[in-house]
Structures are given as structure tokens and as C-alpha cells.
Amino acid sequence: xxxxxxxxxxxxxxxxxxxxxxxxxxxxxxxxxxxxxxxxxxxxxxxxxxxxxxxxxxxxxxxxxxxxxxxxxxxxxxxxxxxxxxxxxxxxxxxxxxxxxxxxxxxxxxxxxxxxxxxxxxxxxxxxxxxxxxxxxxxxxxxxxxxxxxxxxxxxxxxxxxxxxxxxxxxxxxxxxxxxxxxxxxxxxxxxxxxxxxxxxxxxxxxxxxxxxxxxxxxxxxxxxxxxxxxxxxxxxxxxxxxxxxxxxxxxxxxxxxxxxxxxxxxxxxxxxxxxxxxxxxxxxxxxxxxxxxxxxxxxxxxxxxxxxxxxxxx
Amino acid sequence: xxxxxxxxxxxxxxxxxxxxxxxxxxxxxxxxxxxxxxxxxxxxxxxxxxxxxxxxxxxxxxxxxxxxxxxxxxxxxxxxxxxxxxxxxxxxxxxxxxxxxxxxxxxxxxxxxxxxxxxxxxxxxxxxxxxxxxxxxxxxxxxxxxxxxxxxxxxxxxxxxxxxxxxxxxxxxxxxxxxxxxxxxxxxxxxxxxxxxxxxxxxxxxxxxxxxxxxxxxxxxxxxxxxxxxxxxxxxxxxxxxxxxxxxxxxxxxxxxxxxxxxxxxxxxxxxxxxxxxxxxxxxxxxxxxxxxxxxxxxxxxxxxxxxxxxxxxxxxxxxxxxxxxxxxxxxxxxxxxxxxxxxxxxxxxxxxxxxxxxxxxxxxxxxxxxxxxxxxxxxxxxxxxxxxxxxxxxxxxxxxxxxxxxxxxxxxxxxxxxxxxxxxxxxxxxxxxxxxxxxxxxxxxxxxxxxxxxxxxxxxxxxxxxxxxxxxxxxxxxxxxxxxxxxxxxxxxxxxxxxxxxxxxxxxxxxxxxxxxxxxxxxxxxxxxxxxxxxxxxx
Numbered sequence: 001x002x003x004x005x006x007x008x009x010x011x012x013x014x015x016x017x018x019x020x021x022x023x024x025x026x027x028x029x030x031x032x033x034x035x036x037x038x039x040x041x042x043x044x045x046x047x048x049x050x051x052x053x054x055x056x057x058x059x060x061x062x063x064x065x066x067x068x069x070x071x072x073x074x075x076x077x078x079x080x081x082x083x084x085x086x087x088x089x090x091x092x093x094x095x096x097x098x099x100x101x102x103x104x105x106x107x108x109x110x111x112x113x114x115x116x117x118x119x120x121x122x123x124x125x126x127x128x129x130x131x132x133x134x135x136x137x138x139x140x141x142x143x144x145x146x147x148x149x150x151x152x153x154x155x156x157x158x159x160x161x162x163x164x165x166x167x168x169x170x171x172x173x174x175x176x177x178x179x180x181x182x183x184x185x186x187x188x189x190x191x192x193x194x195x196x197x198x199x200x201x202x203x204x205x206x207x208x209x210x211x212x213x214x215x216x217x218x219x220x221x222x223x224x225x226x227x228x229x230x231x232x233x234x235x236x237x238x239x240x241x242x243x244x245x246x247x248x249x250x251x252x253x254x255x256x257x258x259x260x261x262x263x264x265x266x267x268x269x270x271x272x273x274x275x276x277x278x279x280x281x282x283x284x285x286x287x288x289x290x291x292x293x294x295x296x297x298x299x300x301x302x303x304x305x306x307x308x309x310x311x312x313x314x315x
Numbered sequence: 316x317x318x319x320x321x322x323x324x325x326x327x328x329x330x331x332x333x334x335x336x337x338x339x340x341x342x343x344x345x346x347x348x349x350x351x352x353x354x355x356x357x358x359x360x361x362x363x364x365x366x367x368x369x370x371x372x373x374x375x376x377x378x379x380x381x382x383x384x385x386x387x388x389x390x391x392x393x394x395x396x397x398x399x400x401x402x403x404x405x406x407x408x409x410x411x412x413x414x415x416x417x418x419x420x421x422x423x424x425x426x427x428x429x430x431x432x433x434x435x436x437x438x439x440x441x442x443x444x445x446x447x448x449x450x451x452x453x454x455x456x457x458x459x460x461x462x463x464x465x466x467x468x469x470x471x472x473x474x475x476x477x478x479x480x481x482x483x484x485x486x487x488x489x490x491x492x493x494x495x496x497x498x499x500x501x502x503x504x505x506x507x508x509x510x511x512x513x514x515x516x517x518x519x520x521x522x523x524x525x526x527x528x529x530x531x532x533x534x535x536x537x538x539x540x541x542x543x544x545x546x547x548x549x550x551x552x553x554x555x556x557x558x559x560x561x562x563x564x565x566x567x568x569x570x571x572x573x574x575x576x577x578x579x580x581x582x583x584x585x586x587x588x589x590x591x592x593x594x595x596x597x598x599x600x601x602x603x604x605x606x607x608x609x610x611x612x613x614x615x616x617x618x619x620x621x622x623x624x625x626x627x628x629x630x631x632x633x634x635x636x637x638x639x640x641x642x643x644x645x646x647x648x649x650x651x652x653x654x655x656x657x658x659x660x661x662x663x664x665x666x667x668x669x670x671x672x673x674x675x676x677x678x679x680x681x682x683x684x685x686x687x688x689x690x691x692x693x694x695x696x697x698x699x700x701x702x703x704x705x706x707x708x709x710x711x712x713x714x715x716x717x718x719x720x721x722x723x724x725x726x727x728x729x730x731x732x733x734x735x736x737x738x739x740x741x742x743x744x745x746x747x748x749x750x751x752x753x754x755x756x757x758x759x760x761x762x763x764x765x766x767x768x769x770x771x772x773x774x775x776x777x778x779x780x781x782x783x784x785x786x787x788x789x790x791x792x793x794x795x796x797x798x799x800x801x802x803x804x805x806x807x808x809x810x811x812x813x814x815x816x817x818x819x820x821x822x823x824x825x826x827x828x829x830x831x832x833x834x835x836x837x838x839x840x841x842x843x844x845x846x847x848x849x850x851x852x853x854x855x
Contacts, residue, residue, distance in 0.1 A: 170472075173479040181477040215401040218435060240436045240475070241429075248429050248436045256436065256474050258415050258429050258835075302442040303465035 051145075054103035055127075056134045060149040060293075066135030069128050077118070082139045087118060092139025092190075106133045143194050144186035144299035148292040155294025158287050165291075168274060171298060177254050178238050178274060179222065184300040194295055198279040198288075218242075224270035225249060230263055238274065352473055353413055353454050358498060359563055364834040366412045368558075369451050369495035370707060371790070371831065374626035375560040377709035378791040379832045383839040384854060385794030389808045389818045395840060395853045396433035400426065402444075406828040406844025407705065408451035409495070409788075411459075413473065415835035417842070418454065419849055422447040422493060423464050425471060430835050430842075433851065437476035441469065448827075450557070450705070451495030453503065455520050460503045462491035468505055468518055482523035484516055492556035497568065499561045500599055502526055504568060506555025513553035513572055513591075517602060527602030531555065531572045531590050539589035547584035550737065552576035553591040557621040557705055562637070565654060567596040567605055569639055571621040578617045579688040579728060580735045580746035587612035592620045594641060594649075596656060606656030608678060610643045615687045616670070616728055617699045617745070618645040625710050625717070631659060631769050640768065642708055642719045644701030647674065648771045662771030664703075664764065665723055667696035667757070688728035688747070696757065698726025699749035700784060707788030707829040709797065714811050716765040716774055718797050720786045724759035725752040759783040763799045765814060775814035779803070787843070788829030800826035800843050806852070822850055 056062035071080065079085035082092045100106055110129040113121040124132065138146030159165045168179035175182075185194070218241035227235045227249060237251035247259040247267065261267070280288060353367060361367045363380040371377045384392060400406075403421045411418045417430040423441035428434065445464050453460045458470040458479060466489040470479040484491065489509040496505045502517040512532030518525055531553030533539035540548050552575035559570030572595065575588035590604075592611040597604055610620045624641045631638065631650065639653035646668040650659040658678030671680040686695055700722060708719035731747045751759050761782040765774040779786065779801040787800035796817070797809045804826055808818040824846030832841045842851040 170477045173470075173477070177472060177475050177477065181475075183478060216399075216435060217438070241434050243434060246429060246432050246434055248434060250474055254474060256414075256416055258431060260431075300442075303463065303467065 050102045051137070052102065052104065054107070054130050054133055054137075056130050057103065057137075058145060058147065059134060060147050062131045062134045063138050063146040064149060066128075066131035066133070066138075069124065070132050070135050073122055073124060074132070082136065091136050098140070103130075103133050103137060106136055138191065141190075142187055142299075143189055143191040143296040146191065147186065147296040148191065148289065150289040150291075150293025152290070152293045152297055154287075155290035155292070158283065158291045159294055162287065163279065163283065163291060177250060178252065182295070182298055185298045186296045187299040191292075191296065194292065197275065197277070198291075199277060201277045222273070222275075224272070224274050226266075226268040226270060227257070227259060227264055228266035228268070229259075230265055232265070236270075352457050354456070355501065358455065365414065366410065366831045366833050367454060368411075368497065369409050369453070370558060370560065370623055370625075373499065373561040373563065375558075375623050375707075376625055376627070376712075376791070377707055377789065377829070377831075378711050378793070380793045381832055381834055381839045382792060382794035383834070384792070384796065384832075384841065386796060386810055386817060388854060389794070389796055391854055392808065392818050392820070392841070392852050393855055394820065395851045396431075397851075398428055398433035398435070398849045400424075400847045400849070402446075403847035404446050404448070405825050405846045406849065407448045407493075408844060409707070409829045409831050410842050410844070410849060411452055411454055411495075412831070412833035412835075412842075413454055415833075416473070417833075417849075418452050418459050418473075419844070420449055420452050420461055421847075422449045425452060425459060425461050425476065427459075427473070427476060428849070430833060430840065430851070431838075433849065437474075439471050439476040439478070441465075447493065449493040453496040453498045455498040455501075455503070458520065460496045460498065460520075462493060462496060462505050462507070464491070466491050466507060468496065468503060468523065470503075470520075470523060480523040482518050482525060484514075485525050485528055486511070486514065489514070492554055494556050495558045497558050497561060499563070499568065502599065504559070504599075506557075506559075506570065508551075508554035508556070508573070510551065512551035512576075513555040515555055515559075515570055515597065515602070517599075529595075529597055529602040529604065531593075533589065542587040542589040544585035547586070550576045550584050552578075552588070554619075555621065556619075557623060560624050560626050560639075561599065562626055562653060565596075565637070566599055567653070568599050569594060569596050569624045569626070569653065571595075571619065571624060571641070573619040573621055574611075574614050574617045576744070577735070577737060578745040579615060579730050579748065581613055581615040581687055583735060583737055585613075588614070592618060594620055594624055594639065594651065594656075596653065608649075608651055608656045608658060610641075610647070610649065610678075610680075611645045612679065614645075616645075616695060617749070618643070618701060620644070621705070622703060623707050625708060626653060627710055627712075627768060629715070629768055638768075640710070640717060642703050642717070642721075642766075644697070644704060645670070645680070646697045646702040647671075647680070648717070648766055649678070650769065650771075651678075660769075660771065664719070664766055664771065664773070665697055665721060667723070667725060668702075669694075669696040669725070688730045688749075690730055690733060692727040692729050694725055694727050694752055694754075694757070696725035696752075697722065698724060698751065698759065699728060700726065700751075700759065704785050705788075706786050706827075707790075709789045709791040710768065711791040711797070711811050713793065713795070714765070714774075715768045716811065717768050718763065718765050718789050718791060718799075718811075720788065720799070721762045721764045721776070722759055722784065722786070723762060724783075725754070725757035726750060727752055761786045761802060763789060763797070763809060763814065765797075765811075777809055777814045777816070779805075779807075785827060787826045790830045790832060790841070792832060798830045798832070798841055798843075800828070800830060800845070802826055804845065806830070806843055806845070806850070820852065822846075822848070824848055 051057035077088035084090035166175045168176040170181045223239040237249045240248040249257045415430045417428040425439040427436040466484045467481045469481045491507045515529045554573035575591040592614045593607045593609045595607045639651040647661040648664045661674040670686040706720040726749045728749045729747045761779045763777040782802035786802040789799045797811045822845035828844030830843040840851045
């Protein structure tokens with residue numbers, strides 16, 4: 001009986017990739033992703049001071065202008081939106097390790113080209129080159145590196161009201177528990193994956209393919225389930241974790257449940273994520289833009305540490 | 316059990332109403348009313364199935380009423396699960412368990428496990444990811460509290476680890492010392508240190524708002540500053556790095572403070588150096604000091620008084636007493652009246668204690684002249700590592716024994732120069748240091764020891780062969796057992812009455828954390844951190 005159950009679980013995962021990726025919906029692994037040392041689609045962390053010298057660092061308007069300049073000057077080789085062209089690599093591929101990582105390095109390549117390669121000097125003026133740099137940084141970094149333009153305060157109203165995001169998501173201690181905490185969402189996710197999470201039914205965060213898991217992290221977090229217990233009681237919620245023998249479920253009334261698989265009558269994996277993916281239809285374009293402006297500013301700054309924690313003095 | 320393949324099988328209700336909207340509506344309804352998981356009453360009188368405090372209960376007795384595992388069946392105890400915290404170092408944290416969910420921690424990192432099988436439920440990682448010793452979390456209502464490396468107190472949601480609020484400790488250049496917070500009367504109490512010395516601060520458990528601060532080192536105009544010659548109070552010290560206890564009736568918390576700075580050089584800070592190396596009683600509402608008792612005035616051996624103060628109500632010399640008992644790092648076992656801080660009795664619990672000839676009527680040690688550190692090195696027993704240290708003791712009301720980890724042996728303590736000047740030699744802020752005595756008969760050796768509560772006499776002693784230094788704590792149970800990890804990796808169950816070994820298991824890792832016990836679905840577990848693993852044991 002148990003063996004059969006195991007096989008079913010595996011086939012379910014294999015045949016339905018959407019379920020496997022539900023765990024990474026939007027910010028499917030918020031706490032773990034903050035660590036930034038795993039594969040899992042995270043770009044390698046940028047060196048400290050990577051934006052030094054760029055007068056347009058984190059400037060949303062410059063990113064928009066930089067994209068226009070990019071689309072005029074760079075797409076022939078690098079492809080539209082930096083997605084790879086016939087003659088040169090993608091500029092914002094997930095988890096790729098770029099040789100030129102700081103803004104100064106990117107700017108230098110735009111201005112002077114890369115000797116020994118097909119990359120010529122772009123002929124852009126210094127200001128335009130910095131704007132393109134900001135755009136490329138936005139492709140590589142997380143959404144918070146290049147926040148979207150828009151009315152942030154109105155975006156927050158959408159988050160709290162019309163969008164109903166607050167029902168499931170928490171920001172800075174306020175909101176629902178079923179979905180990922182979004183307090184640092186722009187610090188851990190790219191713009192593209194934020195947009196995809198809000199608009200695409202089947203979206204997934206690409207991984208770099210070669211990374212071996214180093215930790216026993218839950219893969220099915222946020223998978224909606226309906227549990228029927230032996231005495232016929234049903235509990236609906238999201239999975240926090242599961243294995244062949246047990247399930248840990250956060251029910252819709254915000255209680256943690258620990259289940260033995262063998263003691264349950266039924267585990268129903270609800271096919272559709274709780275997360276709606278029609279925000280481009282539910283919201284007007286202006287509202288969507290403002291929501292993005294709000295979400296792309298949700299970044300938690302790294303705390304400042306005085307001294308090194310370690311074995312306390314005197315022990 | 317059936318697992319339903321989800322190929323379009325939908326009930327009418329689900330088809331009519333997208334599941335997220337149902338869930339969202341339910342969540343909205345219950346976010347505001349979300350039932351409190353741990354109440355104030357729970358914290359005062361924990362259900363034995365849970366382990367709600369670092370020391371198990373407010374009196375810090377670390378004595379569990381669970382007795383499913385007892386002297387008759389402990390020999391059958393077996394490993395139930397193991398959880399490995401990847402990238403972590405050796406645990407010093409004591410797991411907290413609420414209704415079957417276990418909370419474990421290292422610096423800037425908290426994880427929630429299913430207490431039945433060790434499966435991960437959620438993980439909180441604060442930046443920077445850092446390695447270092449850390450001693451645990453506290454819980455109240457739906458919040459887990461943890462002190463972080465950036466001197467913040469953080470509240471996480473018990474159910475998914477969401478960050479609910481964070482509050483910076485109030486002051487400049489402060490450090491949390493990684494001790495588990497204590498939650499009582501709606502306040503979260505944490506200790507730490509900073510350039511100005513050690514401190515204890517209280518925060519509102521609901522909002523994180525700072526409530527009060529008590530500073531270990533008094534400033535000019537404050538009582539106690541006269542115990543520091545000149546302006547040597549500026550040297551500071553008195554770090555607060557373990558968790559205290561609480562008496563709800565007296566409305567007092569009891570906490571130990573660390574050594575004065577500069578650690579090993581006393582002549583730059585002549586005087587008693589209050590309130591370093593003290594046990595203090597603070598009013599929990601205001602943080603005002605009600606009394607203090609200084610175990611080691613003018614300490615020059617870095618014998619912090621941070622060891623856990625255990626509260627026991629017992630008869631002493633024919634009189635009912637509210638006792639505070641502490642086995643201090645300086646080698647004495649103290650009985651104190653916790654209503655007023657009056658010293659009642661102090662007895663050595665190590666075989667060699669050379670720095671003092673005994674304690675005066677008021678508890679002040681009679682110090683042997685010339686026992687201070689010297690440039691050539693001065694042998695003193697116990698060593699600076701202490702006759703005991705952070706490993707938690709326990710008290711069993713059935714046996715009336717106080718159990719602790721004892722480190723026998725001596726040390727050699729040094730000072731940097733004859734004419735030590737503060738700041739003259741960078742990197743020597745402690746004045747220098749100590750080492751194990753090279754003499755064979757003075758080598759370090761760990762023991763589990765049972766002391767009679769009121770006489771302090773050794774009832775039994777169990778030598779942990781091969782384990783020399785610090786070691787883990789102990790937990791006592793109503794099953795007549797004392798569980799004690801051995802630094803060298805053995806997890807051992809001893810007969811609480813006799814100290815006889817009834818069961819042992821090689822965990823395969825260094826043990827420096829205290830064990831605890833809990834129950835879920837009618838099954839008792841005993842858990843302990845072993846290097847970066849947590850292991851749980853139970854009956855077949």
C-alpha cells in the first residue's frame with residue numbers, strides 16, 4: 001500500500017510540472033531564497049558597491065530610457081530584452097556568472113567594446129551608456145535593483161484592496177499567512193518573474209540546471225491540498241512540507257497540522273494554485289503598473305552588525 | 316489511503332468558486348481572530364507535553380513531569396529521527412516545542428520542525444548568514460522570538476516564519492549574546508553587551524516596543540559606581556549571555572551577570588566592580604533592581620555569574636524558604652533567599668577550590684592572597700573555564716537533588732604585563748588569558764553530579780570519560796531519569812537516584828546543547844542537539 005502511494009506521488013510530480021513549480025510561485029521559497037547561496041534560479045550575489053559610479057543606479061526612469069536605447073543599439077547581437085541574439089550572449093540569463101559584474105565594468109564594455117571579441121564600442125555617449133548599464137543591471141539583478149515606475153502609494157492601495165493580495169501575503173508583519181511573505185520580494189526576485197507570477201498560469205523560475213540540492217528544503221510549499229481524515233473531517237490549506245509518511249499543512253484558518261499519511265482517508269492535491277494569475281485582466285494597465293511600482297520597492301536592507309557574533313566573551 | 320490524481324477532477328463547488336478565493340476569504344476572516352497558541356497561563360504552568368522555555372519553566376528547574384520513559388523501560392529507548400541543519404555549527408540551543416512543532420535556532424536562523432519526524436516546516440534566515448553559537452528562541456501566542464546578530468529582537472509567526480516585527484536594542488554598539496529570550500507578563504526579556512557594559516532589556520511581546528533597560532554597570536550618580544576606583548566604571552564588562560528565571564508571585568526576574576573588564580587585570584579597576592559577577596533581581600514591570608548578590612567581587616578570573624539561577628521552595632534549617640540556588644563558575648554552590656537576596660549558604664562542589672578559603676556570613680568569599688593572574692602564570696582551581704559554565708543544571712523535586720555538569724581541574728591564568736595600561740596594547744582587551752593546568756592531577760574532566768539541594772553535599776557523581784571541557788546540560792524527568800549529553804557525543808540516561816547509567820547512544824557529534832523532552836500523539840520524545848544535528852529518541 002505504501003509502495004503504491006509512493007509511486008503515485010512520483011508520477012504526479014513527473015507528469016504535472018506545474019505542481020512541482022508551485023512551490024516557487026512568485027516567491028515560493030522566500031525564507032530560503034534570502035540566503036542566495038543556492039542554485040534555484042538565483043543570480044550570484046553582486047559584489048558590494050557594484051553600482052558605484054553609475055549616476056542612474058536604481059533610477060526607474062533611466063531603466064526605461066536605457067531599454068529604449070538598448071532596443072535601438074544592442075538587439076542586433078544580444079536580442080530583444082537581452083534574451084540572446086544570433087551573435088552574442090543573453091545579458092540577463094538566470095544564474096549565469098558574468099565576467100563583467102559591476103556597473104563600471106558594463107559601462108566600460110559599452111563605451112570601449114571588448115577587445116578580442118566581436119563586441120565593438122557602441123558609440124553611445126557617456127550618459128546613454130550609463131542608462132543602458134542600469135537597464136542591463138535590471139535584467140541581471142532583482143526587481144529592487146531597477147524598481148518599476150508608477151504610483152507607489154496607489155500600488156499599495158491595490159495590494160491592500162482591489163488586488164486582495166494582503167489576504168494571503170504579508171508585508172512587514174501585516175497580511176495573510178497562506179502565501180509567501182513579500183517584504184523582501186524585490187530583493188530576491190527578478191522583475192520578469194514578478195510579472196509572470198501575476199499574469200502567467202504556468203510560470204516557473206528557471207534554475208541553472210547543474211545545482212545539486214544541499215539542503216532538505218520543502219519542494220511543495222504552497223501546494224493547495226484538501227485533507228480528509230479517517231473520521232471524515234476535511235481540512236483545506238497549503239502544504240508546508242511532505243514526504244512518503246507525513247504531511248505538514250497550514251490550513252486556511254491559519255493553524256498548523258501535522259498528519260501521518262497512513263492515518264488519512266484522502267489527500268487531494270488541488271490542481272490550481274491559490275495564487276490568481278489574471279491580474280493583467282483584473283486590473284487596468286495603470287493599476288497593474290502601480291502595483292508593480294509598489295512590489296518592486298519591497299526590499300529588506302541587510303542589517304548592520306556590530307562586531308562578530310561568536311562564542312560570548314568570557315566563556 | 317488514496318491519493319487522488321488531479322486531472323480535472325473538481326467538485327461543483329470548487330468549479331463555481333476558485334479555491335484561492337475560498338481560502339482567501341477564510342484567511343481574511345481568521346487573520347484577525349487567529350487563536351493564540353501559547354497563553355500567559357501556559358507560560359506560567361506549561362503543559363508537560365510542551366517545552367516552552369529555554370529552561371523548561373519559569374523556575375528553571377528543567378524537570379519534566381513526563382514519565383512514559385522511565386527507569387523500567389529507558390533501556391529500550393531508540394533513535395526516532397535526526398534533522399541536519401546544513402551549514403550550521405554545534406548547537407547550544409535548547410529546542411522549544413509547542414503542540415508538536417519544534418523550533419530550533421542558530422545565529423540569524425530559525426527553523427520549525429515536525430516534532431514527530433523532524434521534517435522541516437519553515438525556515439527563517441536573516442542576513443547576514445553567519446556562523447556562531449546561539450542558545451535558542453522563546454514563544455508566546457503566535458510568535459517565536461529570537462535575538463539576532465545585529466542586536467535586534469525579532470518576532471516570527473509560529474506557523475510560517477513570517478517576520479512580524481523587529482526591534483533594535485536601545486543603545487550604541489550593542490551586541491546580543493545569543494541567549495534565548497524569556498517571555499513573561501507580556502514582555503520579551505533579552506540580555507546583551509556593548510561598549511558601556513552588559514544590559515537587560517524588555518520589549519512588549521505584542522508590538523516589540525522597548526519597555527525598559529537595566530544596565531549592569533552604574534554611571535556617576537548611580538548607586539554602585541563607588542565600587543569602581545576613579546572612572547574605571549568606563550571599562551564596563553558584565554555581559555549578559557544566558558537566560559534568567561522568573562517568580563510570578565514576587566514579580567521578579569533573576570539573572571546572572573558577567574565579569575568586569577579588563578578580565579584578568581584587577582589593579583586598573585580597584586573595588587568590587589558592581590554589578591558584575593552578580594545575581595540580580597529585577598522588577599519585571601519596571602526593570603528596577605530589587606536586590607543583588609555578588610558571587611565574586613573584583614573578579615580577576617573571568618568567572619561570570621551567568622549560570623542559570625534555579626528557583627525552589629523548600630525547607631532550609633527548619634524554615635520554609637523561597638530559595639534561589641546557583642552552582643557558580645567560581646566553584647561554590649549558593650543558596651539565596653530570593654525574596655530579599657540574603658545569602659544563606661555556600662559550599663564548594665568541586666574537589667579543588669584554591670582561590671578562596673570559604674565564604675563569610677554575608678557570602679563574601681575569603682580570597683587567598685596572591686591568587687590573581689600573573690605575567691608568569693598563576694595556577695588556580697577551578698580554572699577560568701569554570702567549575703561549571705553555560706550547560707544547564709536541573710532540579711528534581713522527587714530526589715531533592717540539584718544536578719549539574721561539573722568541570723574538575725585547574726587552570727593557569729596570565730596577565731599581559733606588570734604595568735598594564737588600558738588600550739596600550741591593542742588586541743589585549745581582556746588583559747590576557749588562561750590555559751589548562753599542565754599538571755596531571757589538575758587536568759580538566761567533566762562529571763555529572765547530584766548535589767543535595769540544601770546541604771550541597773555530593774550524592775553521586777558520574778565521570779564522563781573522555782569529556783573534558785564545557786559539555787552539555789541536563790534534563791530531569793518524573794520517570795526517575797536524568798538525561799545528560801556527553802561532550803564526546805554519547806547521549807546518556809542516568810538513574811536520578813543513583814547516577815547509574817541505564818542507556819546510552821553515540822550521536823556521532825560533539826554535544827554542547829542541553830537536552831529537553833516533549834510529548835506528541837501520546838508518545839514521549841527526548842531531543843538534543845549534537846553538532847549541527849537535532850536528534851529525538853523515544854520508545855519502540
